Amino acid sequence: LNVTFTPAFWQQTVLDIEQAAESFGAVNLGAGRKTQVEYVSANPTGPLHIGHGRGAAVGDSLARLLRFAGFDVSTEYYINDAGRQMRLLGFSVWLRAKEVKGETIDIPKDFYRGVYITDLAREVLNLHPHVLELPDDEGQNICFDYAMQSILKGIQQDLNDFRVEHQVWYSEKTLVDSGAVDRTFASLKKRALTYEQDNALWFATTTLGDDKDRVLKKSDGTLTYFASDIAYHDEKYQRGFDFVIDVWGADHHGYIPRMRAAISAVGRQAEDFDVVLIQLVNLLADGKPISMSTRAGTFETLADVVKEVGVDAARFMFLSRKSDSPLDFDLELVKQRTMDNPVYYVQYAHARICAVLRRAVERGLKLPDTITLADLAPLTTPEDLALLRMVEHFDDEIHAAASALAAHHVSHYLMELASVLHSYYAKHQVIQNDDPQVTIARLALLRSVAQVLRNGLAILGVSAPDTM
């Protein structure tokens, strides 16, 4: 079987793009499926670092991609404000406050030691000058509350500056206080999936595919992280989501089997849950690694990096590799305008088209608002057809990317489209003073290519500048 499409078939794509505009390429893969994407969800114990930035870019763009593919998407940040790490944060700030007041202190190994902890301690002392005279518990709670709120505000600001949106900020503490965890325990017990041993409450996840059973309530009576996580996910489905996607750091991959067991235990199917793993980001400066450990306080923050290289370059870098592979993020490289840093290549294609359209207007060759198939008849060269084919199958790329939960496919498509465009530009003069028909046809073609570039870049959360 050998089918050849006529040029008119491909030319029709330009009209389709003109018509659909910013929704050209949208597909209905999701069919309105209620979907939740949860991502970042970093403990509010310090500023976001570059690794969180990758998760933020991937999660945010995945949400944008799925919406474009017909899913009904809600985005969420889970605030772990109920665990041991948070008590340590309060304690760390409290100790620093003592130090600020002149006491000699000894900060234990596990505690948070970044300079921001001391800053927070000073702020707490300004607001509550007598905090250290209160009983230790009370004082530490005040330190914790202030520190968490302050850090969370910073995280929200950083994400906002990175064009990353979370529609819902969900508190673990609120979840626990609502009794959801107890309800989940009761539900699991009813299904005979729990048992007591060594004074602890266990969840028989091995019956659901895990390699060992897991503790829900420790022998000291406190809950494990897993316990509230089950309740949290149960609750997600009760809120009406049919499809739950978690974006996790790849070092948590070992957590997947027990989470799948939990999903199954709350009565859901395997296809109702998916995990997107984010591999490590190696931050480099001139090829040399920069270490980043929040605990030790030597991290490079997301805000610093974004300030250095810009939102567009940072997001594109994160979204041009599959999230599952480790990524070298070289600050010098991401500032360069070479194809090692292809964001400029794609943006330049868009700016170039805009420049041609501007120039055409200057020469009195304004494109009519509505064009017809007849106007496009001159688009018959191999380069015309190559460009038309590229934009025509944009929706296939969206479909494939959404199916794979992988926005990097969109980045690669855009690089290819930009390449074909640049090649076209070098070969064909668009504005021909003595041939208005060819000029109109090519201007229309380029305008539609620009539209597709914008639509793709919008999914990545990268701007499409008219000039550069």
Add this chain to the structure above:
RNA sequence: GCGGCUGUAGCUCAGCUGGAUAGAGCAACAGGCUACGAACCUGUAGGCCGGGAGUUCGAAUCUCUCCAGCCGCACCA
């Protein structure tokens, strides 16, 4: 030891629900602006797709095995 991921051109990476001569950028070399923006384009060179075995008409892609690297394997989060 068990499990997950990774191994494709000198470098950084696509391609992996099997399909024709394996792609891109960078680096190297040779070219291209007296009409629309050279942050660009054209060309040359560069690969037993980690090794081996298997399934198949057909394997970078699927299966097994070995090697190498990274990450996990808590009554931590």
